[in-house]
Amino acid sequence: MKTWKKPDLTSEVAGIRSPNPFWLASGPPTNSAYQVRRAFEAGWGGAVWKTLGEPIVNVASRYGAIDYDGRKIAGLNNIELITDRPLEENLAEIRQIKREFPHHAVVVSLMVESSREAWHDIVKHTQDTGCDGLELNFGCPHGMSERGMGSAVGQVPEYTERITNWVMEAAEIPVLVKLTPNVTDVRYIGRAARNGGADGLSLINTINSIVGVDLDTLAPRPQVDGRGSHGGYCGPAVKPIALNMVQQVASDPEIQLPVSGIGGVQAWQDAVEFLLLGAGNVQVCTAAMHYGFRIVETLISGLEGWMSDKGFLSLQEVVGRSVQTVGDWADLDLSYKVVAEIDQGECIHCGLCYIACEDGAHQSITWREVPEAEFVGGNGTSPEGARPQVSVSGGHQVVVGSGAGHVNIYEINQETCVGCNLCSLVCPVQGCISMVERDSGLPSMSWREYQEKLAKGEVEKIEPPAHV
Amino acid sequence: MERTRLTRAELEANFADLHPAYSRDEAVAEASRCLFCFDAPCMRACPTHIDVPRFIRQILHDNPLGAAETIFSENVLGGSCARACPTEVLCEGACVDKTLQGGPVHIGRLQRYATDAAQAQDLWFFEPGTDTGHRVAIVGSGPAGLACAHELRRLGHAADVFEARDVAGGLNTLGIAAYKISTELALKEIEPIRAMGAEIHLNSPVDANRLAGLRRDYDAVFVGVGLGSTRQLPIPGEELEGVVEALDFIFPTHTGPFSECYVGRHTVVIGAGNTAVDCATQAVRLGAEQVTMVYRRTDAEMSAFSYEYELAKQDGIVFEWLAQPVEFVADDDGDLRALRCRRLRLQGQGRRARLEEIADSDFEIPCDLAVQALGQAPVADELLGGIEGVTVVSGRLVVDPTTGATGAPGLFAGGDCTSLGAEIVDAVQEGKVAARGIDEYLKGGS
Numbered sequence: 001m002k003t004w005k006k007p008d009l010t011s012e013v014a015g016i017r018s019p020n021p022f023w024l025a026s027g028p029p030t031n032s033a034y035q036v037r038r039a040f041e042a043g044w045g046g047a048v049w050k051t052l053g054e055p056i057v058n059v060a061s062r063y064g065a066i067d068y069d070g071r072k073i074a075g076l077n078n079i080e081l082i083t084d085r086p087l088e089e090n091l092a093e094i095r096q097i098k099r100e101f102p103h104h105a106v107v108v109s110l111m112v113e114s115s116r117e118a119w120h121d122i123v124k125h126t127q128d129t130g131c132d133g134l135e136l137n138f139g140c141p142h143g144m145s146e147r148g149m150g151s152a153v154g155q156v157p158e159y160t161e162r163i164t165n166w167v168m169e170a171a172e173i174p175v176l177v178k179l180t181p182n183v184t185d186v187r188y189i190g191r192a193a194r195n196g197g198a199d200g201l202s203l204i205n206t207i208n209s210i211v212g213v214d215l216d217t218l219a220p221r222p223q224v225d226g227r228g229s230h231g232g233y234c235g236p237a238v239k240p241i242a243l244n245m246v247q248q249v250a251s252d253p254e255i256q257l258p259v260s261g262i263g264g265v266q267a268w269q270d271a272v273e274f275l276l277l278g279a280g281n282v283q284v285c286t287a288a289m290h291y292g293f294r295i296v297e298t299l300i301s302g303l304e305g306w307m308s309d310k311g312f313l314s315l316q317e318v319v320g321r322s323v324q325t326v327g328d329w330a331d332l333d334l335s336y337k338v339v340a341e342i343d344q345g346e347c348i349h350c351g352l353c354y355i356a357c358e359d360g361a362h363q364s365i366t367w368r369e370v371p372e373a374e375f376v377g378g379n380g381t382s383p384e385g386a387r388p389q390v391s392v393s394g395g396h397q398v399v400v401g402s403g404a405g406h407v408n409i410y411e412i413n414q415e416t417c418v419g420c421n422l423c424s425l426v427c428p429v430q431g432c433i434s435m436v437e438r439d440s441g442l443p444s445m446s447w448r449e450y451q452e453k454l455a456k457g458e459v460e461k462i463e464p465p466a467h468v
Numbered sequence: 469m470e471r472t473r474l475t476r477a478e479l480e481a482n483f484a485d486l487h488p489a490y491s492r493d494e495a496v497a498e499a500s501r502c503l504f505c506f507d508a509p510c511m512r513a514c515p516t517h518i519d520v521p522r523f524i525r526q527i528l529h530d531n532p533l534g535a536a537e538t539i540f541s542e543n544v545l546g547g548s549c550a551r552a553c554p555t556e557v558l559c560e561g562a563c564v565d566k567t568l569q570g571g572p573v574h575i576g577r578l579q580r581y582a583t584d585a586a587q588a589q590d591l592w593f594f595e596p597g598t599d600t601g602h603r604v605a606i607v608g609s610g611p612a613g614l615a616c617a618h619e620l621r622r623l624g625h626a627a628d629v630f631e632a633r634d635v636a637g638g639l640n641t642l643g644i645a646a647y648k649i650s651t652e653l654a655l656k657e658i659e660p661i662r663a664m665g666a667e668i669h670l671n672s673p674v675d676a677n678r679l680a681g682l683r684r685d686y687d688a689v690f691v692g693v694g695l696g697s698t699r700q701l702p703i704p705g706e707e708l709e710g711v712v713e714a715l716d717f718i719f720p721t722h723t724g725p726f727s728e729c730y731v732g733r734h735t736v737v738i739g740a741g742n743t744a745v746d747c748a749t750q751a752v753r754l755g756a757e758q759v760t761m762v763y764r765r766t767d768a769e770m771s772a773f774s775y776e777y778e779l780a781k782q783d784g785i786v787f788e789w790l791a792q793p794v795e796f797v798a799d800d801d802g803d804l805r806a807l808r809c810r811r812l813r814l815q816g817q818g819r820r821a822r823l824e825e826i827a828d829s830d831f832e833i834p835c836d837l838a839v840q841a842l843g844q845a846p847v848a849d850e851l852l853g854g855i856e857g858v859t860v861v862s863g864r865l866v867v868d869p870t871t872g873a874t875g876a877p878g879l880f881a882g883g884d885c886t887s888l889g890a891e892i893v894d895a896v897q898e899g900k901v902a903a904r905g906i907d908e909y910l911k912g913g914s
Contacts, residue, residue, distance in 0.1 A: 069500050069528055069529075070496055070497055070499070070500025070528065071500070348564040348567045348568055349505075349509065349564055350503045350505040350506070350564050351505050351506030351507050351508075352503060352504070352505065352506060354506055355506035367507075389566065389567055391561075391774075392774075393554075393556055393557050393561075393773045393774035393775070394554070394557065394742070394770070394771050394772055394773035394774065394776070395769075395771055396557040396561075396773070398556070398557050398561035398562075399561075399562070400509075400561070400562065400563070400564060400566045400567050401509045401562060401564050401567070402509060402512075402513070402562055403508075403509040403510065403511065403512025403513035403514075403562045404512035404513070406512075407509075408507055408509075428503055428568055429568060
């Protein structure tokens with residue numbers, strides 16, 4: 001009997017410690033002591049309090065979502081502003097929560113007008129609560145940005161550096177700068193935050209968006225009396241954008257700051273990916289808004305199981321481990337070859353690989369009609385190695401995947417397959433289509449090397465593959 | 469045999485839909501299971517080749533009316549087929565989700581969701597084609613005739629349908645268990661065909677003479693007369709009042725209120741096909757205390773589909789396998805009191821097994837109603853046997869499966885008279901194919 005050796009999930013980012021790397025991101029779930037208490041009791045390691053600042057007035061409605069063919073909330077957008085509660089009330093509750101949960105990370109998000117005094121003032125008041133860190137909200141793309149705050153700051157390196165600098169003058173606890181993805185290259189803003197003295201970065205904030213249009217009223221969603229505004233987009237759909245930006249920041253030699261990763265984490269696998277690409281912890285908001293705080297249980301369980309399986313004993317061994325596997329396209333090996341292979345024993349004959357390759361890729365899957373009798377075969381296996389599922393009802397033979405007397409068999413043309421992955425991505429059967437390494441017979445050569453050798457006349461021009 | 473003793477409410481409950489309609493959320497959840505297969509097996513397995521992945525994706529994207537158009541464009545009785553098709557051996561039998569998820573997408577129920585949506589709005593999607601001036605007579609208003617008429621109207625030909633009964637729709641209206649297809653639904657499905665301009669003449673039986681007249685008066689004739697009365701067992705007592713044939717037992721559930729239907733306290737159904745199951749389950753729903761199905765062979769050989777057999781078992785029906793009816797036994801008043809049977813045994817294995825009577829094995833099944841469900845007898849020979857060029861083999865009218873053409877010029881056919889008994893969906897396809905064959909013929913193509 002083997003027992004899982006539970007890894008140590010204790011996390012530290014920019015000097016802020018928490019019992020596990022799962023924090024609630026600043027947002028509706030961290031609006032009050034009531035919610036943060038429930039979250040910590042549920043198992044969250046930390047929480048970033050909903051942004052404090054000059055109290056605002058919110059509108060109704062505020063959220064819009066996109067569903068994906070039957071699954072709810074692939075992406076969520078909001079036009080809600082920062083906290084609408086009085087500053088004193090928030091500060092008292094933060095102090096109370098920190099007293100109740102001394103070992104959890106309580107970080108407070110801040111956003112005020114762009115004056116040195118205003119920032120000094122809010123920093124002093126906030127750190128007086130005993131909280132563990134500050135997060136500067138330079139990211140919200142809606143509402144506050146019209147008033148010169150949020151992403152209006154985070155989109156300009158000079159503003160970012162200057163305000164970070166003001167904050168650092170007053171701050172006695174770690175400061176994270178939260179970056180907006182609504183920029184051309186997030187590294188410039190990261191460098192500005194570093195130059196301003198930030199202790200760490202958190203990213204990404206929400207992406208500027210219109211989530212949809214109501215097809216009855218023809219007004220955007222979410223609507224406020226028939227009108228709408230661009231809002232901040234988040235949820236599972238934004239994860240790839242966030243992963244890229246986290247890796248960019250983590251690998252930038254001029255930044256070299258701890259990172260708190262944010263953007264679409266809903267499953268433990270998402271969290272592991274952020275950690276591998278350089279985030280010291282992750283922050284979660286949409287998934288908690290969708291399912292409640294209890295999802296942290298499956299996040300922790302999944303991370304622990306994966307670490308145990310891989311033999312990682314602490315988060316330090318995981319964080320950043322994949323950062324260096326990402327690099328310039330120009331350094332990828334042009335001679336590396338993979339081709340698709342269909343396991344006919346697993347194939348269910350849906351044909352999705354065929355039509356994806358035919359219409360969307362490189363026309364390298366063929367199909368042929370095998371008569372049902374031949375497919376069913378004599379002894380439960382068909383000539384192709386397929387596994388026919390046959391039943392009889394009322395004297396009728398019923399064969400799964402068969403219609404009009406035949407079953408379609410799909411095969412890869414490995415001569416023309418460019419190894420793009422598309423068929424394996426659309427295949428609904430786990431493990432049916434695999435991408436298999438093949439020896440191309442060519443020495444390893446990157447685009448960069450190719451250009452150099454081409455210039456020196458050391459290699460022939462690579463001919464493009466044949467197309468139908 | 470007596471009138472049902474159940475209350476109106478009990479009867480309504482018993483004959484309510486076998487599978488209730490999906491709500492929008494149920495439909496979308498079910499639709500999301502569809503993989504959207506290429507050259508989809510379900511579509512190929514459907515005799516009318518409805519583009520199933522397309523209509524399911526339309527449902528998934530909240531376009532049930534578009535889905536209904538997809539369905540009706542291939543199958544004018546899409547609502548009936550959604551309810552009565554043996555999907556287990558057709559679209560759902562082929563569905564690859566059986567392998568992937570352990571069960572097929574419930575295509576029939578999704579089809580019903582879409583067709584219901586259109587029917588709730590009295591919406592139709594097609595218009596008659598430009599008038600060609602050609603006139604086609606259609607004999608029989610069953611599924612084949614209706615499908616043929618609708619397709620002919622789309623192609624611009626006039627379609628006159630002649631129906632012997634006082635109600636249109638043939639077995640689709642009268643012959644399917646009422647908890648599968650309600651009379652109301654069956655009749656509603658005929659409305660768009662009338663709206664397309666097809667004339668349905670009720671109480672208009674066509675015999676050989678009349679058929680000859682139609683062939684003279686019209687540019688083409690389609691015969692979709694189906695089959696005749698149920699085959700009778702040539703055993704003593706078949707003339708007793710309590711001995712009825714299957715369709716005569718089913719018809720009253722469609723022509724009158726359930727409260728006026730008759731049933732036996734102890735009902736025996738002879739046969740083990742799908743119609744036999746319909747009769748047995750109907751008897752239970754009408755309040756029979758005991759229902760017994762009698763079949764000469766065993767459940768391995770029965771022609772009822774597996775899910776029909778399951779339905780019968782769930783209804784508590786008793787099965788007497790390997791039983792040969794030998795006599796309907798009357799009591800002293802001359803009323804049916806039992807079915808006498810002789811026990812059989814199978815000699816040999818599989819399909820080749822022969823039946824042998826076991827000596828001194830007679831036994832009686834007490835009953836006050838015996839329903840004979842042994843299949844219908846063909847009528848094609850009587851109607852068409854004398855026409856030059858027409859071939860009838862063992863009662864089956866022979867047609868070219870790609871055009872529905874008989875060997876006689878301008879004479880086309882489809883449905884049960886050409887198949888000797890198949891599904892509604894087969895008849896619809898044959899009517900549709902014949903309409904296109906007729907169109908080619910009228911254009912001088914054949």
